[in-house]
Amino acid sequence: MSESRTLDVGSLPPGAFGSRSLMWWGTIGLVLIEGTVFALAIAAYFYFRTRMAVWPPDGVAPPDLFWGTINTLVLLASLVPNELAKRAGEHVDLRRVRLWMVVCLAFGIAFNAVRVYEFAHLNVMWDHDAYGSIVWVLLGLHTTHIITDFLDTAILAVLMFVGPIEEKRFVDVEENAAYWYFVVLAWVPMYGVIYWAPRLI
Amino acid sequence: MKRPLELPHAAEDVAMLEATWAEPSGFIGWLSHVDHKSIGRRYLVTAFVYFLIGGALAALMRLQLSRPDSGLIGPDLYNQIFTTHGTTMMFLFAVPVMQALGIYFVPLMVGARSIAFPRLIAFSYWMFLFGGIFLYVSFLLNAGPDVGWFAYPPLSETLYAPSRRADVWAQLITFTEVASLATAVSLITTVFKMRTPGMTLNRIPLFVWAEVVTSFMVLFAMPAVMLASTALILDRLVNTHFFDVEHAGDALLWQHLFWFFGHPEVYIIFIPGSGLVSMIITTFSRRRMFGYLAVVLSLVSTAFMGFGLWVHHMFATGLPQLGESFFTAASIMIAIPTGIQIFCWIATMWSGRIEVKTPMLWVLGFFAIFVCGGLTGVMLAAVPLNTQLHDTFFVVAHLHYVLLGGAIFPLFGAYYYWFPKITGRMLSERLGRWVFGCFFAGFNLTFFPMHVLGLHGMPRRIYTYSGTMGWGTLNMTASLGALLMGCGVILFIVDALMALRAGDLATDNPWGAGTLEWATSCPPPNSNFIRPPTVAGRDPLWDNPPDQPVIVGLRADVRDVLVTHVLDAEPDHRVEFPEPSIWPFLTGLATTAMFIWSIFTPWGVVYGALPVFVAMVGWFWPSRPDEGGTQPWPIRHRTLPRPNEAPAPGGAI
Numbered sequence: 137m138s139e140s141r142t143l144d145v146g147s148l149p150p151g152a153f154g155s156r157s158l159m160w161w162g163t164i165g166l167v168l169i170e171g172t173v174f175a176l177a178i179a180a181y182f183y184f185r186t187r188m189a190v191w192p193p194d195g196v197a198p199p200d201l202f203w204g205t206i207n208t209l210v211l212l213a214s215l216v217p218n219e220l221a222k223r224a225g226e227h228v229d230l231r232r233v234r235l236w237m238v239v240c241l242a243f244g245i246a247f248n249a250v251r252v253y254e255f256a257h258l259n260v261m262w263d264h265d266a267y268g269s270i271v272w273v274l275l276g277l278h279t280t281h282i283i284t285d286f287l288d289t290a291i292l293a294v295l296m297f298v299g300p301i302e303e304k305r306f307v308d309v310e311e312n313a314a315y316w317y318f319v320v321l322a323w324v325p326m327y328g329v330i331y332w333a334p335r336l337i
Numbered sequence: 338m339k340r341p342l343e344l345p346h347a348a349e350d351v352a353m354l355e356a357t358w359a360e361p362s363g364f365i366g367w368l369s370h371v372d373h374k375s376i377g378r379r380y381l382v383t384a385f386v387y388f389l390i391g392g393a394l395a396a397l398m399r400l401q402l403s404r405p406d407s408g409l410i411g412p413d414l415y416n417q418i419f420t421t422h423g424t425t426m427m428f429l430f431a432v433p434v435m436q437a438l439g440i441y442f443v444p445l446m447v448g449a450r451s452i453a454f455p456r457l458i459a460f461s462y463w464m465f466l467f468g469g470i471f472l473y474v475s476f477l478l479n480a481g482p483d484v485g486w487f488a489y490p491p492l493s494e495t496l497y498a499p500s501r502r503a504d505v506w507a508q509l510i511t512f513t514e515v516a517s518l519a520t521a522v523s524l525i526t527t528v529f530k531m532r533t534p535g536m537t538l539n540r541i542p543l544f545v546w547a548e549v550v551t552s553f554m555v556l557f558a559m560p561a562v563m564l565a566s567t568a569l570i571l572d573r574l575v576n577t578h579f580f581d582v583e584h585a586g587d588a589l590l591w592q593h594l595f596w597f598f599g600h601p602e603v604y605i606i607f608i609p610g611s612g613l614v615s616m617i618i619t620t621f622s623r624r625r626m627f628g629y630l631a632v633v634l635s636l637v638s639t640a641f642m643g644f645g646l647w648v649h650h651m652f653a654t655g656l657p658q659l660g661e662s663f664f665t666a667a668s669i670m671i672a673i674p675t676g677i678q679i680f681c682w683i684a685t686m687w688s689g690r691i692e693v694k695t696p697m698l699w700v701l702g703f704f705a706i707f708v709c710g711g712l713t714g715v716m717l718a719a720v721p722l723n724t725q726l727h728d729t730f731f732v733v734a735h736l737h738y739v740l741l742g743g744a745i746f747p748l749f750g751a752y753y754y755w756f757p758k759i760t761g762r763m764l765s766e767r768l769g770r771w772v773f774g775c776f777f778a779g780f781n782l783t784f785f786p787m788h789v790l791g792l793h794g795m796p797r798r799i800y801t802y803s804g805t806m807g808w809g810t811l812n813m814t815a816s817l818g819a820l821l822m823g824c825g826v827i828l829f830i831v832d833a834l835m836a837l838r839a840g841d842l843a844t845d846n847p848w849g850a851g852t853l854e855w856a857t858s859c860p861p862p863n864s865n866f867i868r869p870p871t872v873a874g875r876d877p878l879w880d881n882p883p884d885q886p887v888i889v890g891l892r893a894d895v896r897d898v899l900v901t902h903v904l905d906a907e908p909d910h911r912v913e914f915p916e917p918s919i920w921p922f923l924t925g926l927a928t929t930a931m932f933i934w935s936i937f938t939p940w941g942v943v944y945g946a947l948p949v950f951v952a953m954v955g956w957f958w959p960s961r962p963d964e965g966g967t968q969p970w971p972i973r974h975r976t977l978p979r980p981n982e983a984p985a986p987g988g989a990i
Contacts, residue, residue, distance in 0.1 A: 143534060143871055145899050145908050146890025152910040158453050158526055158900060165522030165556060172560040176594065180564075180579075183590055193585050262577050266586035269577035273568065291954055300959055304913070 151304050153226050159311040167318045170281065174322050177277055178329050181270045191334055192260065192267045198334035199271070200257035207250040208327045211282075211320045214243035218316045225309030230301065233309055237293040240316070244286035251279050258330075271330055278326050281319045288312060351867055354893040358450070358863035361917050369917040371459045373452035374861065377441025378759060380462055384434035387469050389826070391425035394418050396823055399783070403816035405804035415800035416483035417502070421476050423486030424506060427602065428513040429469045431744055432555075435609035436520045438751060439548040441759065443524055445854035446542050448533030448872065450865050450891070450898050451914050453526035454519075456921045456956065461519035463925030468512025471933060475505040482506030485798065487595055488569065490580035490588045495573050504573060504936040507566040511932055514559045521552035521559075531898065532906040533853070533888070535872040542852045542875070543619075543632060547612025550636045551605050554643065558601035565594035575939055589654060596647035604643040606744045608636055611678055613747035614700050617754055618682050620850040621697040622689025625876055628681035635674035635681075642671045652720050653727040661720045668718035672711060679708070694848070695769035699750030702777045703742055710738030713788065728798075731791025737784045749776070749829070756836065757843030761859045764840065768832040775825030782818025786811040851876025869899070920956035927952045 154160055185191050192198060221236035254275060262272035292312055295305065360370045370376060397418055401410040410418065444452045452458055475481055482502045484493040493503040528541065528549040541549075568579040569591070578584035580591050619626045626632060648656065648664040682704075691697065713735040717723050726732060749772075756764045790811050795802065802808055846855040855878060857866050869888040874880025891897040896914035901907060931945025 141884050141886040142889045143886040143908070144890040145888055145911065148890075148899075148908055149910045151912060152900070156900070156902075156909055158530055158912060161526040161530055162454060162457075162522055165525060168556045169518055169522075169560055172557050173564055176561055176564050176597070180568075180590060180594070183593070184585065184587065187587055188585060262571075262575065264578075265584040266578045266581070269568075269571070269579050269586070272577070273571070287950065291957065295958070302959065 151307055153307055153310055157307050157311070159307050160314070163311045163315050167315065170318070171322065174277065174326065177270070177274055178325065181274065181329055181333070184266050184270055185333070185337065188267075191337065193265060194267075196264070196267065197259045199254075199259055199331055201331055203250055203253040203257050204327060204331045207247055207254060208323065210243065210247045210250060211323050214240060214247065215317065215320055217243060218313050218320075222310050222313035225306045225313065228303065228306050230296065233306070234293070234296055237289060237296060237309070241286070241290055241293060244282070244289060248279075248282055248286060251275075251282065255279075274326055274330055278319075278323055281322070285316055285319045289316070350893050354867065355863045357894060357896060358865075360863070365919060366917070368922045369919045371455035371915065371917050371921070372863070373440050373444050373455060373458060374759075374865075376455075376458050376462050377437055380433060380437030380440055380465065381759075383462075383466055383469070384430050384437055387425050387429040388434070390473065391422050391430055392823065392826060394422040394425070396819055398422065399816040399819040401800065402802075402812050404813065405802055405806070405809050407801050410800060412800045413483070416798075417476065417479075417481035419798055420482045420485055420506065421472065424472065424482060424509060425469075426740075427486060427606075428509065429465070429472070431606045431740065432517055432602070433465055433513070434748065435548075435551065435606060435744070436517055436524070438609065438613075438748075438755075439524050439552075440520060442755065442854055443527055443545055443548055444531070445758075445857070445861060445865055446545050446852050447528060447531060447536060448853045448856075448866065448869050449527060449531040450869065451531075451896065452523050453531060454523045456915055456918055457519045458523050459918075460921035460925055461516040461523075463922055464512050464519075464928065465516040467925060467929040468509055468516065471512065471929070472505065472509045475501075480505055482509075487599065488566075489595075490569065490572070490591050491582075493569060494580060501936060504570060507570045507573075508932050508936055510562055510566040512929075514563045515928070517555050518559055521555035524548055524552045525556075529903045530900050532901055533869055533871055533899070534901060534906055534908050535877075536906045538904055539630070539633075540872060540875045543615035543626060543629070543636075544609070544612035544852075546633050546636055547608045547615075550640045551608045554601050554605050554608070554640050557644065558598045558605065560598075561594050562598035565591055565598070568594075570936070574936075589651070592651050592654065593647070596650040597644070600647040600650065601640075601643045603739070604639055606740060608639060610703075610744040610747040611636070611675075613751045613754075614682060614703060615678075616850075616852070617696045617700045617747070617750050618685050619876070620754075620848050621692045621694060621700075622686050623692070623849075624685060624689040625851075625879075626681065627684040627688065628677075629875065632678055632681050635677045639671060639674045642667065642674070646671060649718060649723070652723045665718050665720055669715060672715060675711065679704075694753075695764070695766055695773065696750040696754040696848075698770065698773045699746050699753065702773060703746035703750070706738055706742030706746060706777075706780065708742075710735060710740075710742045714739060726791055728796055729791035730787040730795045730797060733797055734784045734787035734791060737780075737787075741780060741784075749773075752829075752833075754848065755854075756833070757847050757859050758854060759860055760837060760840075761843050762836045762840030763843050763847060764832050764836045768828060768835075772825050772829045772832060775821050775828060779818045779821030779823070779825055783815045783822060784818070786815045786818075790815075846878065851879040853877055916960075918956065920952060924949065924952040924956055 151157065217236045217239035221233060221240055224232035224236055258271055258275065260268040260271060262268050289312055292305075292308055296309070358372070360366065360372050360375055397410065398415070401407050401415060440452060440458055444450070472481070480501050482488070482505050484498055484503050484506060488503060488506050491497055493506075528545055532541070568577070571577040572579050572581065578586040580586050580588045582588060615626055615632060646664055646667040648660060649668045652661060652664075693701070713731070717726065717732070717735060753764050753769055756762070790808055793808065795806070795808050843859040845858055847859070848855075853870060853872065854861075856870050869891070870877065870881075871886050871888060872880075873882060873885055877885075888899065891899060891911065896916070898912050898914050900909050900912055902909050927945070927948035931941060931949055934941030934945045
């Protein structure tokens with residue numbers, strides 16, 4: 137190869153949003169991994185179901201609907217500030233990024249707090265039987281995600297207040313919002329399984 | 338944007354570029370490396386050390402089994418040895434070593450300056466290293482796992498395994514899976530977003546295809562075993578009842594989850610091996626791969642089908658007959674894509690001009706061994722024969738023919754092929770032939786008799802057998818074969834050490850290969866390519882016209898990396914990559930403490946998570962030591978393109 141021609145990439149922008157960015161691919165990778173864990177845990181739930189004549193076994197009452205349903209609504213409502221934070225990030229609008237991330241965090245505190253009541257109203261302990269074990273693991277898995285996602289978001293929000301602000305941080309804001317979408321949307325089937333499967337099947 | 342180059346790069350620019358991409362020195366510096374070549378080398382060496390230890394354990398087993406009624410090793414220690422051997426070879430060697438090759442070579446083969454998420458790769462390495470140390474420290478403390486590399490409950494439940502041994506196994510799984518998941522995400526992103534301009538999807542080298550397909554399998558397979566091992570730890574630690582039949586649990590659920598990971602695992606090991614075979618055959622047949630598209634589609638369809646036959650590991654558990662028939666059909670069907678690959682390889686060699694250098698020798702050995710293993714695989718896919726041979730040495734023979742044939746032979750070929758790339762020195766062709774000869778003969782001598790032993794009914798995982806069974810001669814043969822194999826491996830180490838000291842210096846492209854890792858010096862400079870190449874064909878060093886453009890315009894003062902489009906690899910934007918950092922190491926340490934702590938008490942997860950959190954914040958927090966004065970608002974203008982904006986001009990090739 138004689139090096140007579142060149143491809144000058146110097147004029148390309150130093151970053152991009154969405155699926156063009158590397159961060160998007162990293163986030164998607166994480167989503168695929170976590171989504172597979174959720175799907176397999178749900179599969180295990182129904183595997184246990186096929187082994188039992190009555191469900192929940194042993195005359196255990198299904199989890200109380202109230203707190204779970206409240207939390208589902210809170211989680212779904214958090215998608216609004218989340219989308220607004222995402223858009224603010226995509227417009228490199230620092231003021232609105234700060235505003236909507238703080239609102240997201242308020243929602244985060246709310247749904248983490250309600251989650252405590254959800255555990256208290258599962259009506260079964262993890263060491264009662266396999267049904268209790270899988271229900272606690274399903275709810276525990278999702279709880280791990282809402283705690284860690286809250287902490288991620290909190291750290292990023294602090295960074296957006298105290299700086300140093302770099303442009304690539306806005307890509308992080310966008311991808312953080314994308315992961316938040318996953319955590320909330322993954323809850324919908326989880327909610328159906330934990331709260332409605334014992335009533336409907 | 339093609340235009341004549343006016344000036345060659347100034348020497349000070351090259352010096353600055355190399356200084357930018359240099360890794361820090363000193364002990365703390367050494368712990369802070371993030372360069373994929375540095376991490377890849379460590380990964381390769383560490384995995385090889387685990388291979389040697391796992392091999393030594395195998396040698397102990399062969400010593401014990403070489404004659405009947407041997408009292409050398411008792412049943413308790415023997416259980417620990419075979420479990421630790423299997424666990425090491427699967428989780429600490431076969432999977433990581435293939436990923437390690439990916440870490441080192443994928444960025445070079447796609448013409449990138451770095452792997453995506455370099456700090457994540459560093460973290461992955463530390464988790465892998467600490468996991469192995471954890472296993473072997475436990476082993477030396479007489480707490481080595483003893484429940485088989487698959488740890489079936491109820492044997493692995495507290496009732497039958499009251500000590501910490503089973504916990505060690507379960508937690509080792511967590512270590513290694515975290516490491517391989519992190520690597521998989523990095524490799525996928527590297528291959529999809531960081532290929533050099535011109536390397537469209539249908540020009541990706543086959544080894545790189547193999548790595549990316551494998552990485553996707555890792556994403557979907559590893560979560561199953563992580564979920565299963567977590568459930569096992571919960572059963573043992575906080576009295577959940579996942580696998581406890583008395584409390585509505587089900588031991589078979591373990592087998593489903595484990596083999597939903599375990600069968601794809603076989604292909605996670607074999608697919609990179611087949612990528613190595615394609616690469617070595619192409620180079621030493623002096624022609625392009627025959628049926629490139631068919632081979633790529635075979636890799637992808639093998640990956641899909643690999644998830645649909647886990648139940649054939651469970652034929653002996655009494656599943657419904659319909660299930661058995663389905664999984665028999667699936668197990669036989671997966672031979673089709675592999676067969677297509679084999680025919681493509683044969684066609685490539687047939688129509689090429691073969692040079693039998695040492696790497697090619699290992700590939701020829703691969704054919705013989707792997708085809709035998711595949712044939713016994715088709716046999717075992719039939720339920721009646723499977724039931725008869727279940728848990729006998731026939732299965733041991735089969736799995737070693739498949740795994741060593743499918744992965745270790747290509748891997749040793751790759752060691753010979755890529756050693757000059759990594760070290761700048763050639764291994765000896767003469768010694769290489771001896772290594773191959775010892776290993777090939779020793780391998781067949783060891784494992785072929787095991788087919789016969791299995792047919793005679795010798796069960797696996799027994800620490801001794803009675804002289805009246807008549808298995809003594811074949812076992813002695815197998816043990817002598819293992820000795821010969823061991824000699825081959827020792828000879829390889831001698832060869833490598835001698836080459837490092839005084840081997841022939843390698844030219845940039847010693848084999849006359851066509852892929853991009855040979856488009857730079859041996860070993861590569863810090864920045865991989867002083868002037869990154871673009872490509873105009875599948876084998877750029879063979880296909881590129883003499884005036885193929887090189888890339889200019891990447892900054893030399895920061896770790897500037899080019900990001901391209903997924904399908905056609907057109908230039909899209911640039912990204913500044915992170916500097917070396919101690920935090921991935923510290924995060925690895927904190928995570929290790931949390932994992933080990935949580936074997937003893939569930940509170941270990943809670944309190945252990947705090948240091949992990951602190952370390953991750955340290956990892957993420959930007960450090961801007963000397964940007965020149967305080968500049969609280971570096972945003973001066975919006976340079977990031979909006980989501981729906983057309984890609985910035987970069988020029989097509």
